[in-house]
Amino acid sequence: MVNFAALRAQRTVLEDAITKCRDVIAPVFIFSFFINLLLFTSPLYMLQVYDRVLGTQSVETLVFITLLVAVLMLTMTALETFRSRLLVRTGIRLDLLTNGGIFEAIFRMAIRAPHMGGAQALRDMDTVREFLTGPGILVLCDAPWAPVFIVVCFIMHPLFGALTLAAAIVIFTLAVMNEVYTRKPLQDASRLSIKSASFVANSTRNAEALRAMGMMSGVRRLWKLQHNEVLRIQAEASDRSGTVMAGLKFVRMFLQSAILGLGAYLAIKQEITPGSMIAASIIMGRALQPIEMAVGNWKNFIGARGAYDRVRAMLLQSPEEAKLLDLPAPEGRITVQNVIASAPGGQTAILRGVSFVVEPGELIGVIGPSAAGKSTLARVLLGIWPAASGSVRIDGAEMKQWDPERLGKFVGYLPQDIELFDGTIADNIARFEDGADPEKIVRAAQMAGVHDMITSFKDGYNTQIGIGGQSLSGGQRQRVGLARALYGDPRYLVLDEPNSNLDIEGEAALARALLELKANGATIIAMTHRLQLLSAVDKVLVINGGEVQAFGPRDAVLAQYTRPQVVAQTPPPAPNDDDPTNATATGTPDASA
Numbered sequence: 001m002v003n004f005a006a007l008r009a010q011r012t013v014l015e016d017a018i019t020k021c022r023d024v025i026a027p028v029f030i031f032s033f034f035i036n037l038l039l040f041t042s043p044l045y046m047l048q049v050y051d052r053v054l055g056t057q058s059v060e061t062l063v064f065i066t067l068l069v070a071v072l073m074l075t076m077t078a079l080e081t082f083r084s085r086l087l088v089r090t091g092i093r094l095d096l097l098t099n100g101g102i103f104e105a106i107f108r109m110a111i112r113a114p115h116m117g118g119a120q121a122l123r124d125m126d127t128v129r130e131f132l133t134g135p136g137i138l139v140l141c142d143a144p145w146a147p148v149f150i151v152v153c154f155i156m157h158p159l160f161g162a163l164t165l166a167a168a169i170v171i172f173t174l175a176v177m178n179e180v181y182t183r184k185p186l187q188d189a190s191r192l193s194i195k196s197a198s199f200v201a202n203s204t205r206n207a208e209a210l211r212a213m214g215m216m217s218g219v220r221r222l223w224k225l226q227h228n229e230v231l232r233i234q235a236e237a238s239d240r241s242g243t244v245m246a247g248l249k250f251v252r253m254f255l256q257s258a259i260l261g262l263g264a265y266l267a268i269k270q271e272i273t274p275g276s277m278i279a280a281s282i283i284m285g286r287a288l289q290p291i292e293m294a295v296g297n298w299k300n301f302i303g304a305r306g307a308y309d310r311v312r313a314m315l316l317q318s319p320e321e322a323k324l325l326d327l328p329a330p331e332g333r334i335t336v337q338n339v340i341a342s343a344p345g346g347q348t349a350i351l352r353g354v355s356f357v358v359e360p361g362e363l364i365g366v367i368g369p370s371a372a373g374k375s376t377l378a379r380v381l382l383g384i385w386p387a388a389s390g391s392v393r394i395d396g397a398e399m400k401q402w403d404p405e406r407l408g409k410f411v412g413y414l415p416q417d418i419e420l421f422d423g424t425i426a427d428n429i430a431r432f433e434d435g436a437d438p439e440k441i442v443r444a445a446q447m448a449g450v451h452d453m454i455t456s457f458k459d460g461y462n463t464q465i466g467i468g469g470q471s472l473s474g475g476q477r478q479r480v481g482l483a484r485a486l487y488g489d490p491r492y493l494v495l496d497e498p499n500s501n502l503d504i505e506g507e508a509a510l511a512r513a514l515l516e517l518k519a520n521g522a523t524i525i526a527m528t529h530r531l532q533l534l535s536a537v538d539k540v541l542v543i544n545g546g547e548v549q550a551f552g553p554r555d556a557v558l559a560q561y562t563r564p565q566v567v568a569q570t571p572p573p574a575p576n577d578d579d580p581t582n583a584t585a586t587g588t589p590d591a592s593a
Ligand SMILES: Nc1ncnc2c1ncn2[C@@H]1O[C@H](COP(=O)(O)OP(=O)(O)OP(=O)(O)O)[C@@H](O)[C@H]1O
Pocket: 343, 344, 346, 350, 368, 369, 370, 371, 372, 373, 374, 375, 376, 377, 416
């Protein structure tokens, strides 16, 4: 059973940051105290003008108290400015203290639960910061002083106090009604609108396919369904809120007259002076202002609270990883023992009891039909997806004992879908390392056989490749991705279909690079369908249905699955014809059989 109390008590970077920012509470409280005290300036001025100055006809008193009021109001303005600056800086400090942790959590989340849309958390944090630095927070600072103004109204005359208290209760009730009526629709609308925004973002990534296959209308229909629902719910929330706000406006307008009416009545009865009548109306306004502002800012408050809850939930679901001890640089002995693994959040095992050992300096080719589990194995071999049971060890240490940042320096990975990042080619090859050594970049590019291609570009290594490397062809992207994997002479490489987009020259460069790395003692595991690469490997692992079907020296294993002469052929045949696990192409039994 989920222990909600324990979950609530759990600390995240948010709570830690809030604790660190607590030192702001005392000064904000003190500033708020004096600001609210100084708010009595104008009613007291009115009182003096009506009851003293007009009575005594004393211009000197008028000048003196007017000057005094100017000084006090300037002081209040200065205090308000300080308070606001303090809050702005606290908002920024909170952001600075949390953004690193949130940023990392987003990426952990993207691996563990990609469907959860963790990237929203940074936008949510903006919402929280905007609330903390905007007018919303001032309402919270001033609200505790409202009772003081009500008490002063009572002191001036019990009827003033009673009217102000009644008004405060009515306005507060309206605020609560506003919250109760609009909370759920606003939350629903916000959730749906996030979903619809990520649907659009995802669709724009596939805009070419949408256009080519005339899928635009279908996708638009789906988006419109979601968007219309957002509009409907938002309209419902606004309708409800509109009714409450109209009621509020009536209460406010009527009260202005009512308090003056009451004041006039009490003045006629000679229970108060005319000055008190004006002062009471101002003080009542001050008492009700924070409550009214709270109603006005309710939406922002709810929005910020929802954003805060989402960020916190994301942080709780994607907890920080403990700092691990730095292990020595890996030699590259990979031991896979009885690994069972599924996709993040998935229940079905994709790898089912996979075991094998790779010695440092060995080059392994992993083959198998589509959906055999090759890419899953690649991810598990690098600890991207954790094994549900069994273990993957590098030099005897389990994957979870390696600090990913440190291990990454010794690892080269070429995923099947090569995602390059927005930046220069050099940045991408150097993995965005700060102060990367240009020699290392050029060496990686040369090994990947891409140096000449890069230098042929107008801006050479400084060529901007755009989001996802969109300004490069598929083959160019793959070769730059390969150079990135080879950067820094990694000890351990996992390459998922490294040659799927390569031409003959690219494949030859790849084979050369792998042999050079292997000669330097690197361990290389390459998932491949193509025979050209297999001709360079030491051992072959055949995987099918998530299980290892064969593992051993290349020739011995391939002899079971292909005609031996096919292995040595160059240039490679068309991609689909040379799959050694493709029974039709090889004329031998399917590997899965
Ligand atoms: N992110 C994922 N979520 C759920 N299931 C997944 C995910 N990725 C892969 N699978 C499932 O795992 C199985 C193996 O997929 P995997 O990508 O590892 O195969 P593969 O051998 O690399 O295939 P291919 O040669 O076509 O790339 C497939 O049935 C696939 O549906």
